[in-house]
Amino acid sequence: MTPEIAGAAGFDWQLAFLFLIASAAAGLTGVLFKPGAWYESLVKPDWRPKNWMFPVAWTTIYVLSALAAARVAPLAGNAYAMAFWAMQIALNTLWTPVFFGARRMGLSVAVMGLLCCAVLGMLWTFWSLDGWAFTMILPYAIWLGLAAPLNWRVWRDNPGANFSAEA
Amino acid sequence: MTPEIAGAAGFDWQLAFLFLIASAAAGLTGVLFKPGAWYESLVKPDWRPKNWMFPVAWTTIYVLSALAAARVAPLAGNAYAMAFWAMQIALNTLWTPVFFGARRMGLSVAVMGLLCCAVLGMLWTFWSLDGWAFTMILPYAIWLGLAAPLNWRVWRDNPGANFSAEA
Numbered sequence: 001m002t003p004e005i006a007g008a009a010g011f012d013w014q015l016a017f018l019f020l021i022a023s024a025a026a027g028l029t030g031v032l033f034k035p036g037a038w039y040e041s042l043v044k045p046d047w048r049p050k051n052w053m054f055p056v057a058w059t060t061i062y063v064l065s066a067l068a069a070a071r072v073a074p075l076a077g078n079a080y081a082m083a084f085w086a087m088q089i090a091l092n093t094l095w096t097p098v099f100f101g102a103r104r105m106g107l108s109v110a111v112m113g114l115l116c117c118a119v120l121g122m123l124w125t126f127w128s129l130d131g132w133a134f135t136m137i138l139p140y141a142i143w144l145g146l147a148a149p150l151n152w153r154v155w156r157d158n159p160g161a162n163f164s165a166e167a
Numbered sequence: 168m169t170p171e172i173a174g175a176a177g178f179d180w181q182l183a184f185l186f187l188i189a190s191a192a193a194g195l196t197g198v199l200f201k202p203g204a205w206y207e208s209l210v211k212p213d214w215r216p217k218n219w220m221f222p223v224a225w226t227t228i229y230v231l232s233a234l235a236a237a238r239v240a241p242l243a244g245n246a247y248a249m250a251f252w253a254m255q256i257a258l259n260t261l262w263t264p265v266f267f268g269a270r271r272m273g274l275s276v277a278v279m280g281l282l283c284c285a286v287l288g289m290l291w292t293f294w295s296l297d298g299w300a301f302t303m304i305l306p307y308a309i310w311l312g313l314a315a316p317l318n319w320r321v322w323r324d325n326p327g328a329n330f331s332a333e334a
Contacts, residue, residue, distance in 0.1 A: 091189070
């Protein structure tokens with residue numbers, strides 16, 4: 001399977017708009033389920049990013065990964081790339097309600113683990129399809145390199161704040 | 168753009184597994200955010216489906232739509248089909264936490280409206296790509312034909328139960 005000419009015929013903004021709506025759905029969870037008094041009370045490692053960095057990082061990641069998807073979507077041989085993108089946007093939308101909504105920290109670590117697998121799958125498949133798309137998802141991979149260990153540490157260091165401990 | 172031979176070379180279960188994980192992420196929201204005393208107290212129309220029908224319908228829809236995505240993903244010319252699929256799985260994952268978690272019924276109607284647009288987009292794009300995939304998303308479209316009006320009616324008939332009215 002070789003890339004189609006259509007893939008090089010210019011960027012399709014209508015197509016990008018659909019992926020941006022998917023990203024916006026994921027981003028909206030951060031507006032609805034915010035870190036409040038509960039999150040502030042948790043034991044957190046010193047190396048964690050500042051609170052203001054999270055919305056900045058995620059907005060950047062959501063926009064760039066949607067634009068990367070719009071570059072990859074018209075290319076032949078993109079089946080796994082599109083499957084990994086769909087998988088990451090569902091898991092990303094799920095994570096915030098699981099952690100901040102349901103406060104199921106153990107489950108949130110499992111969701112985060114699957115999300116990391118999906119983004120690794122994107123790196124692997126985008127690499128061979130489109131160099132720009134690959135570059136545009138690097139911030140996502142780098143940020144998860146911080147967010148995943150943070151998620152794990154917060155879960156491990158706050159056993160009393162878990163849903164299962166409360167129930 | 169013509170369908171590739173790869174699309175007819177047999178069903179790719181590994182690929183389907185990734186779409187099934189995305190569907191499972193959406194389905195997990197229904198396990199975490201259940202209708203409880205709050206939902207039972209709401210005014211609901213008589214024509215609504217029975218409570219037990221919801222998990223049966225959604226499980227069927229999640230499995231069939233994931234398998235449909237795996238049929239369409241290897242086909243050329245599937246850019247919009249894949250974008251609509253990604254859009255629907257993000258919006259679907261978002262809806263339950265918005266309605267049952269945050270209890271933002273007005274916002275849930277907006278999310279449902281966008282979800283209907285995404286599924287209409289899937290019907291439109293899958294139709295020309297693969298007849299089986301189109302058939303497999305028909306239950307989704309039919310169920311939304313019930314769920315969307317129900318969502319709107321519950322929002323309209325329970326102004327006091329809205330987040331904005333509570334705040």
